[in-house]
Amino acid sequence: xxxxxxxxDLAAAQQQAQSEILSDxxxxxxxxxxxxxxxxxxxxxxxxxxxxxxxxxKNRNNVDARxxxxxxxxxxxxxxxxxxxxNPDNINYSLQNDVVKAFVALEPYAQGLSNLLQYTKVDTRxxxxxxxxxxxxxxxxxxxxxxDNDHTIYNIDSVHRMLEGSWxxxxxxxxxxxxxxIMSQQTFDANx
Numbered sequence: 001x002x003x004x005x006x007x008x009d010l011a012a013a014q015q016q017a018q019s020e021i022l023s024d025x026x027x028x029x030x031x032x033x034x035x036x037x038x039x040x041x042x043x044x045x046x047x048x049x050x051x052x053x054x055x056x057x058k059n060r061n062n063v064d065a066r067x068x069x070x071x072x073x074x075x076x077x078x079x080x081x082x083x084x085x086x087n088p089d090n091i092n093y094s095l096q097n098d099v100v101k102a103f104v105a106l107e108p109y110a111q112g113l114s115n116l117l118q119y120t121k122v123d124t125r126x127x128x129x130x131x132x133x134x135x136x137x138x139x140x141x142x143x144x145x146x147x148d149n150d151h152t153i154y155n156i157d158s159v160h161r162m163l164e165g166s167w168x169x170x171x172x173x174x175x176x177x178x179x180x181x182i183m184s185q186q187t188f189d190a191n192x
Contacts, residue, residue, distance in 0.1 A: 004081065005088045006096040007103060009040045045093045046100065057104035073102040112154060119144045120168050127176060131183065138176045 017033035037050035048056065073081070073095075080095050118126070119141045128134040145163055163169040 003085045004096065004099045005084065005091060006040065006044050006100050008088075009043070010037060010100070010103075013037055013040050041100070044091070044096045044100070046097055053100065053104050056101070057107065069105045070102040073098045115144050116154070116159070119172075120163075127172070131180060134176050134179065138172070141172060 013036035014033065017029055017036050034050055041048065041050060041053070046053075077095060077098070080092060081099075084090075084092055084095055119137075127137040145159060
């Protein structure tokens with residue numbers, strides 16, 4: 001989004017919330033993040049809280065609605081985005097409101113893509129260095145691709161075609177199940 005001021009400020013708030021040592025033991029990091037994000041939104045004249053904004057994004061389950069929300073910013077206002085990125089001192093509050101809504105609408109897709117990438121990198125040894133890590137990776141892999149399909153943002157049939165039509169699924173299963181099988185044959189059960 002051409003380094004928009006509101007996105008930069010939200011990223012700075014996220015970083016501050018993660019790195020801040022909280023002197024008040026009663027404040028959780030999640031609550032502090034909420035407070036910092038709300039302050040950023042208020043700075044840009046957005047009356048919704050961060051929690052309300054995320055609920056707004058989650059209620060827009062229809063793909064067409066998400067596309068419409070982001071097209072208004074990404075497709076039709078590109079000159080304004082570029083101008084705002086070049087001149088961040090001259091803030092267009094209406095544009096920044098639309099930018100943060102597009103950001104929230106696209107966030108589930110970015111997280112879904114991150115999960116797809118994370119669990120398809122078996123060739124880079126991201127499945128773990130020991131049997132416990134391998135087993136945890138495999139359980140997350142199965143859950144991500146074969147688990148609760150009601151909450152996925154991608155067409156699950158397309159995801160299965162990608163996995164089963166390429167080397168990813170076979171190599172993942174072989175790379176994890178074979179060592180576990182070999183080691184299970186090398187151990188002995190205790191009597192008591």
